[in-house]
Amino acid sequence: MYGDLSNKLILEAKRAKQLRETSTSLASQLTPYQETFVRNILKEVEQLKQNAIFLHEEIVNETDPMQLKMKKCQYYVNFFAMERNKRCLLAYHKDRSDTMDSLCWDQQNLILNGGNGNKGNKHDATTLDNNNNNDDNDNDNNSNNIDNETFDINNLSHEEQVYIREYSKLITSLNGDEFADIDLNGSLVPPSEVFIDVRVLKDAGEIQTEYGVFNLIKDSQFFVRQSDVERLIQQGYLKKI
């Protein structure tokens, strides 16, 4: 029946939403794009469109009032089915784009890194050295086999990849001149202490801060200024303890 596929798509969106709320791992934030569903729905829409054109012609040529009524009825049902499909498709895509938006805000660098090399590093508050870049490339090569925290760009459709990249750029440009001191991407949890203890989860090379250079080696512990390492915590290099 018309609209059944759309229903399935909406169910899929609901499931993805539930998964987002219950799971914290980055990989489960965006489920794979349901390309077959979408394509089949679009096929259905195409068919409905042909029907509509056909019915429209019939209505114009119909003279018998009883028949006309029936045809019109058919036409409307047809039309509503199209509209329903459209709304469902839009809802699914909007839901995904909203998720991508929030991912962009929280995990900006990760997304860009997952997508194409190390573009993201240029927005970094703390400069990471070459070691780190090599690390990132390694992660990219063997994707999510090793690292569950790596964002998998393959879950997105081609259009979505374009969208997410453009949106990341937009966010970066917002951070420009006017709010240069604020760092809009920062944490939305109110800060309680200036200095915090952090543990290094992944080798991240050296970082330069006002208080000197830290060499971030796995499992070591530092007492650093929170605002200096905010970005590294977001990226999963450090963990607050």
Next chain:
Amino acid sequence: MDIDDILADLDDTTNIPTSSSFNTSVFSINNNNNDSSITEENSILTEDDTLIGHHNNNTHKTDNNTTITFHPEKDYQELITTWRNERMAPEILHYPDNLIKRILYYVEQQIEYIEYLSLGFDNDSTSTDNNANRNVNTMYKDKKLSLLCMEAELERVKFVIRSYIRCRLSKIDRFAIYLHQLINLDDIGNDELSKSGLVSRTEYMYLVKHSELLLNHLHNTVLKHMHENLQAIDDNNGSIDMVTKPQLDNFVFIFVRGRNQNTNDNNNKKDKKETYVVHIDDEEIDLVTGGIYIIRYNVIKKYLEEGLVVLL
């Protein structure tokens, strides 16, 4: 997020007797040599909003008769109020352009001041002779604490601004199409938009670009396959309205602040509190100054804009 927690946090440093809160430390930027004296008119802003270097503000002050004075403490309070209102209001509120500009200026100054202090102390502790060393050391420790407090306070103010802007951006995202309609309806261009004051220039840029991105994306994936009559994303004839609009009849908590929140100028009216009348259907309700109410947002919208009530 619990607002009370945040506020409690924000108040933390002001409770430490030795520390200087954000406001007072902002003051001390401009008179570096006498930390304790706090005057209200320290730095000035000329009319065309260019900022004057703080070291020679006194001379400039005499030069320009038309200057705007800064009141950091008041601005800070206002920022907190604006932030709270924004977070609790169902729709997007007017953007306080000048307030944000001033606050950002304070933040910038404060960062510089903190940098100056930390550098200054480094010099002090290395280059002084033995006699003074002890004194300097204790002083260094004292200042270190206040420096820490200042930094903490700075981070908090930054957090409030960040939270405020992000809250506005998320509202812009949510009501993107609605805002577009609103803006097109009034036929406001880019320049006049900032005058109308609903969103700032940056926010407008964000609104336009983001909806463009989103529309492109949706068009490429869905809409271009649709029947031509079905390509709109803002039609509301069919079933449910496609445009997300703010729920103006949501309930909000309000506190009636009244006209003079600080001083009781009207001494003779002391026992009789000022009231504001609102109408719900045919019913008349008096809002007493100092009272807390739960009420539909659209009823008190105009009082909120006048600043007579604040959202909680």
